[in-house]
Amino acid sequence: MTLVSFTTSPAVQMAADAAELMTEEQRVAFAMQLILSITAPSCSQHLLRVSVQARATADQIERTRQIARAVSAHHV
Secondary structure (H helix, E strand, O other): OOOOHHHOOHHHHHHHHHHHOOOHHHHHHHHHHHHHOOOOHHHHHHHHHHHHHHHHHHHHHHHHHHHHHHHHHHOO
């Protein structure tokens, strides 16, 4: 997993490497665990950005699935 330069501490890189070995479902579960463990007020804006990015990613996945379904139905 390629990380932005500011996040490349050895511990973060090790976690990213481990995440590469997980299924997508496992990575989502792990992300949820990480998010739920964050309590520092200084992280609230970062968590909001994560929320926005997660929503955008979910929307894109859903659009892609709908397009694939429509194309598949068209070729039947």
